[in-house]
Amino acid sequence: MKSKKSETTQMCAVDYAFKRIGGKYKGMILWYLHSKTVLRYGELSRTVPNITTKMLTQTLRELEEDQLINRKMFHEVPPKVEYSLSEKGRELIPFIEYLHNWGKKQLEIELLKNKS
Amino acid sequence: MKSKKSETTQMCAVDYAFKRIGGKYKGMILWYLHSKTVLRYGELSRTVPNITTKMLTQTLRELEEDQLINRKMFHEVPPKVEYSLSEKGRELIPFIEYLHNWGKKQLEIELLKNKS
């Protein structure tokens, strides 16, 4: 049983965690899923700025593999797929929320500086 | 006054924050600086697994630009440079700690699964 996760390098917990939520869109998607509870594919694609379908699909698949989100298909016409946070994914929210607030604060500080 | 930070895309706080602490080594370096308080260049290079001098220098420079760490040079022979967390950088510790604990927990869970 080979695992894509374990490499020869000793495993550092911070490193491990960053690999789950790193990349260009993972944090944002988790954040949006948290604030909206449930989102369809199309909604996500409109919500995440400039994301392509390829990256959206790929990112969602990775989050699903890591069991941070749930994917629920409705076999209808037209098709419908809903994404939501899993329990495990929800555990990350406090930290993303913290990060969000920190980022907001820094953005405001920079804004003030640029005005002067 | 051009800024490397602002692009045409609307600024999202989560995205902003991830850009400060994303990348392969930033989280780990902040984490190590927190647990050891102060570290020299050579110590960091030995502590962070497999990091090259190029990446170490580059990462430290970026963290310094964003004012998350302090760089203190001693003009001696041989030269000596110490790195430590800044106030702003220290604000990030609670959440990196959270992330660290989460990662540790997940690693343990995965370990158990692989044994079965």
Added chain:
DNA sequence: CGGAATCCCAGAAGATACTG
């Protein structure tokens, strides 16, 4: 000791077109 300077590449991300 604490870097800087090059060269190079894998893998991340973008563009575009097509489909059940």
Added chain:
DNA sequence: CAGTATCTTCTGGGATTCCG
């Protein structure tokens, strides 16, 4: 609507060598 499939581009990071 919710994706696939390709192709291309870009850039974060690696390897190596040299410097004050």
